[in-house]
Amino acid sequence: MLKIGDKIQIQNAVVLAPMEEVTDLPFRKICKENGADIVYTEFIPSEAIIRNAAKSLRKMEIADEERPVSIQIYGNQTEVMVKAAKLAEALNPDFLDINYGCPAKKIAGRGAGSGLLCYPDLMETITREIVNALSIPVTAKTRIGWDSDSISIIETTKRLEQQGIKALTIHGRTKAQMFEGTADWDWIGKAKASAGIPIIGNGDITTPEFALEVFNRSGVDGVMIGRGSYGNPWIFSRTKHLLNTGILLPEPEIEEKVEVMLRHLRYSMACKGQHGLVSFRKHYPNYLKGFENAAKLRSQLVLINTYEQIAETVMNFLGIKCVA
Ligand SMILES: Cc1cc2nc3c(=O)[nH]c(=O)nc-3n(C[C@H](O)[C@H](O)[C@H](O)COP(=O)(O)O)c2cc1C
Numbered sequence: 001m002l003k004i005g006d007k008i009q010i011q012n013a014v015v016l017a018p019m020e021e022v023t024d025l026p027f028r029k030i031c032k033e034n035g036a037d038i039v040y041t042e043f044i045p046s047e048a049i050i051r052n053a054a055k056s057l058r059k060m061e062i063a064d065e066e067r068p069v070s071i072q073i074y075g076n077q078t079e080v081m082v083k084a085a086k087l088a089e090a091l092n093p094d095f096l097d098i099n100y101g102c103p104a105k106k107i108a109g110r111g112a113g114s115g116l117l118c119y120p121d122l123m124e125t126i127t128r129e130i131v132n133a134l135s136i137p138v139t140a141k142t143r144i145g146w147d148s149d150s151i152s153i154i155e156t157t158k159r160l161e162q163q164g165i166k167a168l169t170i171h172g173r174t175k176a177q178m179f180e181g182t183a184d185w186d187w188i189g190k191a192k193a194s195a196g197i198p199i200i201g202n203g204d205i206t207t208p209e210f211a212l213e214v215f216n217r218s219g220v221d222g223v224m225i226g227r228g229s230y231g232n233p234w235i236f237s238r239t240k241h242l243l244n245t246g247i248l249l250p251e252p253e254i255e256e257k258v259e260v261m262l263r264h265l266r267y268s269m270a271c272k273g274q275h276g277l278v279s280f281r282k283h284y285p286n287y288l289k290g291f292e293n294a295a296k297l298r299s300q301l302v303l304i305n306t307y308e309q310i311a312e313t314v315m316n317f318l319g320i321k322c323v324a
Pocket of ligand 1: 022224
């Protein structure tokens with residue numbers, strides 16, 4: 001059972017991962033509607049939040065229909081992180097998540113994200129001060145260690161738990177792995193066995209069957225899905241169904257897939273106007289993967305600038321009469 005604070009209690013939790021430039025409000029809404037139990041904003045730099053930077057404020061916009069939703073922040077200066085956490089709290093997310101996992105050079109190299117795995121005392125201080133400053137639950141997301149010679153997840157789990165976080169998400173890779181190799185679910189399982197707080201396991205889930213396998217293998221309280229949700233938001237409902245009933249539902253029919261894609265596009269345009277149509281183009285390859293002549297259809301879609309024409313082109317191309 002994934003319990004975060006007093007309000008969130010979810011059996012067989014399947015949650016959407018925070019992903020920079022991906023998990024904007026339209027993406028989160030479409031995943032929510034397709035079964036994601038919890039969604040997160042992408043990570044937001046604490047310095048930018050306290051500077052009131054417009055881009056960061058936009059990233060923190062959340063909607064009631066996506067709840068429970070968490071705002072994720074990162075940084076490495078305690079005071080700045082606490083101020084940013086309070087500003088984020090004022091926007092009323094259900095909980096705040098701290099990123100101790102990002103491996104990117106520009107972030108980890110400066111001692112933020114997974115860089116804090118090298119400074120566990122500072123990580124503790126930041127965590128404690130944020131927990132003490134907020135009234136909403138605080139959680140964190142991290143990796144199993146810096147590299148394969150310094151797997152520290154058991155100690156990290158203990159340290160963060162002692163500072164009062166309410167749950168920990170563990171991506172089963174080291175910082176050094178970046179996104180290479182495979183996630184180590186055995187280490188996630190060992191951390192879960194050692195923890196007194198709920199653990200959400202993360203890494204490489206692209207099918208409901210694999211989610212079931214790692215749930216059973218590691219004993220986690222919830223699983224988090226990132227890249228496996230690209231153009232595939234129904235992975236959440238299919239995974240939940242398998243976990244709850246033991247029955248694997250088939251993939252949706254082509255009509256339903258197209259309906260979801262077009263709805264996602266409408267959300268994107270409602271949120272960002274015409275830019276929402278242009279920025280949505282990155283999603284076509286994912287939604288259309290496996291469709292006959294998908295490349296040809298994609299090359300037509302990226303030239304179109306109205307929703308109506310896109311919908312018409314997709315339906316004509318795929319021989320679908322009406323989806324909505
Ligand atoms: C494009 C992209 C952006 C990401 N941005 C974030 C982020 O903002 N915060 C975070 O905690 N993790 C971020 N991650 C890591 C994911 O949350 C997740 O831990 C990782 O992708 C492994 O899960 P998966 O195999 O299900 O994708 C990002 C990953 C990707 C691929």
